[in-house]
Amino acid sequence: MQNEEKDSTIIFGVRPLEEALGAGTTFMKVYVQKGMGDGLKHIKQILNRHKVNFTEVPKEKLDSLSKFKNHQGVVAKISSITYHNAEELVKRLLDDDKAPFVIALDRVTDVRNFGAIARTAMAAGLDAIIIPEKGSATVSEEAIKTSAGALLHLPVCRSSNLFQTIKHLKDEGLQVICGTEKANKELFFETYTKPCVLIVGSEEDGISPALLKLADKLVKIPMKSDLDSLNVSVAAGVMMYEVIRQNP
Numbered sequence: 001m002q003n004e005e006k007d008s009t010i011i012f013g014v015r016p017l018e019e020a021l022g023a024g025t026t027f028m029k030v031y032v033q034k035g036m037g038d039g040l041k042h043i044k045q046i047l048n049r050h051k052v053n054f055t056e057v058p059k060e061k062l063d064s065l066s067k068f069k070n071h072q073g074v075v076a077k078i079s080s081i082t083y084h085n086a087e088e089l090v091k092r093l094l095d096d097d098k099a100p101f102v103i104a105l106d107r108v109t110d111v112r113n114f115g116a117i118a119r120t121a122m123a124a125g126l127d128a129i130i131i132p133e134k135g136s137a138t139v140s141e142e143a144i145k146t147s148a149g150a151l152l153h154l155p156v157c158r159s160s161n162l163f164q165t166i167k168h169l170k171d172e173g174l175q176v177i178c179g180t181e182k183a184n185k186e187l188f189f190e191t192y193t194k195p196c197v198l199i200v201g202s203e204e205d206g207i208s209p210a211l212l213k214l215a216d217k218l219v220k221i222p223m224k225s226d227l228d229s230l231n232v233s234v235a236a237g238v239m240m241y242e243v244i245r246q247n248p
Helices: 014-022 037-049 059-065 086-095 111-123 141-146 162-171 209-214 232-246
Strands: 008-012 027-033 055-057 074-079 101-106 128-132 156-159 175-179 196-201 217-220
Touching: 008 014, 008 059, 014 037, 014 074, 027 037, 027 059, 027 141, 059 074, 086 128, 086 156, 086 162, 101 111, 101 162, 101 232, 111 128, 111 141, 111 232, 128 162, 156 162, 162 175, 162 196, 162 209, 175 209, 175 232, 196 232
Parallel strands: 027 055, 101 128, 101 196, 128 156, 175 196, 175 217
Antiparallel strands: 008 074, 027 074
8 A cells, every 4th residue: 555645635724625525525534623612613514514524633733734834723634536437437448449347336335345345346457446426435544445555546436326327337338237135146147248337235225226227137146044145345356256257
């Protein structure tokens, strides 16, 4: 993994923080100065409204993080990664006569699972990982660490409407594969062709019904015990490598 300074960018001051929030920036850490009373009340309200976690720390901590002293009681580390557009990325690959293989995460909120899936996706040679803008784990410091730095190299696409994104990819000729315990067919008895998009969902909610309807193949991993399902990152890894095995 690269050094943290290369993984993130420091911003400080009230106005830059507000602008970053308005731009939908991914925050890795936000520090707010302790003992400011109502001085930073509105900033805390904005952070809460955007569901961005923050930690209250002594002024000395903020001074050490910023090169200057005019941090106004707030310092943030923001992700340095650049998000990609899934539709444009896949189109470029198709135009280059490549067969894209991407994975989409539906409502996977655990950052450790997100990071682990990204790590496997990069190892398996996938072209991108797609996440929704809302209701999903984001590229945080912990996610990057869990991915062993993969999230800094594997293209990450954020979609404002995952259904429309997957539908567009399907219209472009990608086979849509959904991994779900609701499937009748087992993973190893189906045939997979690239280009394709593999969809996995959270362990709690699975894949949304709307996305399941877009699937060309619904498959499940065979279970030899009473367990309902595998950890989503483990299941994603099994499915990714089965597609790779059939398309070396």
